[in-house]
Amino acid sequence: MKRATIVGGSLTGLAAGILLRRIGWEVNIFERSSQILSDRGAGIVMQQEIREMLGLCGAKSDGDVGVRLATRQYLAADGSVVSSQPMPQLMTSWGLLYSWFKKSFPEQNYHLGHEFQNLEKSESSVTSYFKSGTHDSADLLVGADGFRSGVRALLLPQIQPKYAGYVAWRGVVPEVEVPEDILKVFANHFTFFQMPDSHILCYLIPSESGNTEAGQRRLNWVWYWNTSEKELVPLLTDAQGILRAYAIPPGSLHPEQEHKQRSIAESVLPPAFRALLRATKEPFVQAIMDLACPRLAFDRTILTGDASFVIRPHTASSTSKGIANAFALSRELVERQTLSESLQNWQISELDRGRSLMSYGQGLGGRSQGR
Numbered sequence: 332m333k334r335a336t337i338v339g340g341s342l343t344g345l346a347a348g349i350l351l352r353r354i355g356w357e358v359n360i361f362e363r364s365s366q367i368l369s370d371r372g373a374g375i376v377m378q379q380e381i382r383e384m385l386g387l388c389g390a391k392s393d394g395d396v397g398v399r400l401a402t403r404q405y406l407a408a409d410g411s412v413v414s415s416q417p418m419p420q421l422m423t424s425w426g427l428l429y430s431w432f433k434k435s436f437p438e439q440n441y442h443l444g445h446e447f448q449n450l451e452k453s454e455s456s457v458t459s460y461f462k463s464g465t466h467d468s469a470d471l472l473v474g475a476d477g478f479r480s481g482v483r484a485l486l487l488p489q490i491q492p493k494y495a496g497y498v499a500w501r502g503v504v505p506e507v508e509v510p511e512d513i514l515k516v517f518a519n520h521f522t523f524f525q526m527p528d529s530h531i532l533c534y535l536i537p538s539e540s541g542n543t544e545a546g547q548r549r550l551n552w553v554w555y556w557n558t559s560e561k562e563l564v565p566l567l568t569d570a571q572g573i574l575r576a577y578a579i580p581p582g583s584l585h586p587e588q589e590h591k592q593r594s595i596a597e598s599v600l601p602p603a604f605r606a607l608l609r610a611t612k613e614p615f616v617q618a619i620m621d622l623a624c625p626r627l628a629f630d631r632t633i634l635t636g637d638a639s640f641v642i643r644p645h646t647a648s649s650t651s652k653g654i655a656n657a658f659a660l661s662r663e664l665v666e667r668q669t670l671s672e673s674l675q676n677w678q679i680s681e682l683d684r685g686r687s688l689m690s691y692g693q694g695l696g697g698r699s700q701g702r
Contacts (some may be wrong), residue, residue, distance in 0.1 A: 332357050334469040335666075336459045338447045339476035342425070343564065343636030343653030345432035346384055347473050347649070348440070349606045350661040351442060358440060359467055361459070364445035365474065366529055367433075368427045370426025371382050373501070374536040374551030377421035378641035378651035380658060381428065387508075388435040396431070397423035398535040398543050398695060410516070410601040420521060422534045424551070427541040428650070443588055447481035457631040470670060472632040478578065478620070479517070481639035486629050490619040492577070492641060494563065495693075499619060499644060500554040500592060502581075502611035506535070509550060509610055516603040517550055522600050528701040533602055552607055553644070555585070556592070558699055589614060611614065619643055623689055628678040631670065633660070640685035643692030643698065 333356045338342045340362030348358045362368070364548045375381070377397050390396045400422060404415040451470060452458075458468040474482030483490065506514055507525040516522065522533045531554040538547045542613070558566060571585040579585075596608045608614070622641035627634045636653030660677050667673040 333471070334358070335471045335473060335572060336361065336457070336467045336469040337473040337475055338459060338482050339474070339480075339636070339638070340364075340441060340443070341430055341475070341477060341636075342432060342650055342655065343477075343638075344473070344475035345429070345436055346654045347475055347635060347657040347660060348436050349384075349387065349432065350601060351659050351664075352436070353522050354661050354665055355371055355663075358436075359442065359469075360436065360440060361442045361445040361447070361461060361465070363444075363446040367443070368429060370424060370429070370444075370539050372569055373425040374503070374534060375423050375425055375650050376427065376534075378648060379422050379424070380651040380654040382421075382610050383658070384654050385428070385431055386432045390431060393421055394543055396427060396537075396543075397421040398537060398548055400521050400534060401519050404523070406516075406522060406524045406601045406603070408524075408526075408601055409602055411530050415520075416523065417668065420534075422521075422551075424536040424541075425650075426539055427537045427545075430541055431519065435607035447476060450482075450485065452630055452632070470631065471674075474632065474634045474638045475636050477637045478622070478641055480634065483624065483634055483638050484630065486632065486634070487626075490622065490624055491515055492622040493561060495619040495621055495643065495696060496559075497555055497557045497696070498555055498566065499562070500616050500617050501552065502608065502614040503536070503549045503551050504607060504610045504612075505538070506548050506550055510606065512552075513603050513606045513610075517607070522603075523592065524604055525699070526599055526698075528593050529599075530555055531600065533604070536700075550607060552604070552611075553696035554596075555696075556595075558618075566619065568614065577620060579615055580613045581613035584614065588616075588649075598662040621689065621693065623685060626678065627685075628674040628679055631674075633674060633677070635660070635681075637656055639681070640689055642688045643696050644683075648692075655684060659684075 341440045348605045403418040533552040635656040663673040663677040
């Protein structure tokens with residue numbers, strides 16, 4: 332039986348683990364966090380790769396995994412609807428996907444509290460070493476450890492994320508905490524408001540526990556705001572005075588930075604969006620970054636998901652790209668006779684996928700943010 336070590340236990344790592352097991356591989360996943368990963372409120376637009384993965388995990392219907400929206404609408408500054416068009420979409424959340432993926436992978440092969448440290452390769456295997464003192468030898472090492480990938484840092488230390496010049500302010504609000512007149516503005520719609528060099532959007536997502544029934548869901552909003560590198564340092568300094576690498580999680584924003592953005596919201600957003608932000612108890616923020624690796628396969632080691640390319644969120648494809656990487660890997664391993672041939676063919680297709688999505692995201696960001 333072939334063996335794989337996967338570094339990173341989030342969605343991409345779990346998808347790769349599930350799919351490799353389906354083609355007969357033995358898989359161990361090592362996650363740096365010492366606790367089960369939590370839902371921080373990230374909404375996700377459902378793409379085909381995600382739906383296919385959920386089907387393999389046992390999801391039977393759209394109602395199991397997301398909230399169905401009927402139209403896309405754009406608001407004016409006074410709150411009136413400028414345009415509206417039918418555009419059915421299914422919205423889900425990071426937490427719901429993680430729950431489905433996690434229960435589809437064996438608990439005994441999912442290891443928490445193991446941060447990647449080094450690797451050692453031979454002709455027949457690659458051994459991963461972790462700061463906990465654990466090591467694991469396998470035929471294949473999959474680096475799925477995200478934006479701050481330790482595997483990438485070892486293999487491509489010169490590849491560093493580049494700040495795109497703006498941030499995404501985000502928040503989630505249980506729909507029961509939103510006034511009924513405001514909920515009517517957003518319910519059943521993917522809603523946007525555009526302003527010079529900025530835009531904000533909102534859509535419904537499942538509850539933190541994955542409930543998709545009306546009254547149990549959450550409103551998820553994202554507001555893209557241009558922020559200079561000079562302004563970024565105080566913004567990413569949390570309430571405890573710690574400078575974060577690229578994001579401040581819910582509940583950790585410095586009060587001064589939160590107050591500043593809330594004041595801006597009161598002056599530039601339409602009434603419904605203003606009310607939504609007022610109802611948001613713990614907004615959070617992430618810097619928008621670009622990152623692209625020139626190669627993804629290194630003998631018996633590969634880079635996937637955000638460890639390989641960081642795609643701007645306008646594409647709604649970051650999660651689906653990581654899952655697509657995993658599907659492509661499992662197909663190549665079945666179709667090719669040798670591991671080397673499989674990984675080289677996989678690298679060609681996934682470099683093309685990453686570069687195409689990155690270019691698309693940069694184009695969307697340039698048009699919306701003037702960047």
